[in-house]
Amino acid sequence: MNRSVIRLRETRAGQAGYGAVLGLVVLALSGAVGLALKQPWLFPSLGPTVMLFFESPEQPSSRPQNALVGHGVGLVAGVACFYALGLQGTPPAPDGGLTPAYVAAGALSVAITTLVLTLLKLPHPPAGATTLIVSLGIFVQPVQLLSMAGAIVLVTVSGFGVNKLIIGRPA
Template identity: 35%
Template sequence: MTRARRAAYVALSSFGCIVFIGLCAILSGAPLLFPSLGPTVFLIFATPQAPGASPRNTVFGHLAGVLAGLTGLAATGLLTAAPDLTHPSWPRIGAAAIALGLTCAAMAALEIPHPPAGATTLIIALGLLHTVPQIVAVLVGVALIAGLAVLINKLFGVPYPWWRSPAPITASPSPRQPESSAKG
């Protein structure tokens, strides 16, 4: 695929996904469209073979972000507090730091890297989306994006894993050649 065709594919696929999710958000009245879907969509269509782009890592990475964000809010007593980005407080900073640390640890420990999940955890920990219906909407939005990614990439013949990227192939060391001995 030429660079221009690849760029057009990434642009149109991303555009279509966001329009679809936006339409679903309008029809449902739920916040299905949120900021960290942007980098998720980019990964899925620009680097479909990257481990972070796999549907498994997309779904579980954002799930880790949501759970860690809620944990950060609960640990700092902000679970029911209204968001306030204009007046930072130590509890809010603590919620964000706890949440991001937990998200990064979970993604590393479970081998589910998905960098946009770091944005999701901050969206939750900063209180922007934190009610049960909002959390459900975030997870539904992620699931819709993952499903659309499989559908669109397969439809256009773009290699993309159904669930998990194949394990990276590691080069095995070449057998050691016996040293030649010169008899002299």
Template identity: 40%
Template sequence: MKGVPEWIWAPVSAALLTAIAGAMGLWAGLPWLFPSLGPTIFLQVHKPEQKSARPYNVIVGHAAGIIAAVIGVFTLGAGSAPPVLSSNELTWPRIWASAIAMGLTLLLQVPLKASHPPAAATAMLIALGGFSLTWRDMGVLAAGILLVALLGEGLRRLRQPGA
């Protein structure tokens, strides 16, 4: 697919991957499409040569963000604070949980060589209460991440053979 101009390839691929992830989530009755997957998709289709677009970085990077946020929210008891996006109320426990989540995300990603900036958004979604610390929500995150990592890798390889 090297012959397709970037100005066509990237937007069409991004829209297609987003629609597929959303449709599969709708079919499953679960929100497998969430905001931090947007930048992941962007990297996979627009910057396929970057290490951060590779499946290892996508999966391990987001996992680091999830683990970091869970630690931040659990440690500070921020789960009992209102979710910021639905309540429009920012509280100190959510702020400190976010700070811990951001720091730990990098602390985990760097030695694992799993840099994936969109994972910071996943960490913030959890720390700010967009996802709660339930098995269901953690499963939704994992499913969406794995789905986009796998489908996005197919598009990434089409754009960059030998990737």
């Protein structure tokens, strides 16, 4: 445990710097993998996940299990709603416009994600963004979904590891 970092994190500026620098490092790592693989290893819901890891590592929603299960449930719910509502073959909502089917897929996927994570007692609010990314058709190809899953694992493992190494407690 690094006592000087822990003391530094007790100040507002120290906590802000810790979160900013480590968030930058972890997201840059994920982005670098994405660049190398030419796949989406950096997407919107990773931002709030990393912020939780480094701004409030003591919160239940910051635990690695919550992040992994939360985003996993979000991916599955998003895919299920996207296909159940017959959206395959249509342009993603940001490109083709929001349709009633996309509204239903998005709202339903967030509701399912919330329901499952609440029942499991594994809250992770950024998973709501993951499920929307999928249910709105932004990333739905199998390789994109695998990339999202890989990025979630990478960010969670690296965030957990960095917090454990530097402040002596996991994300």
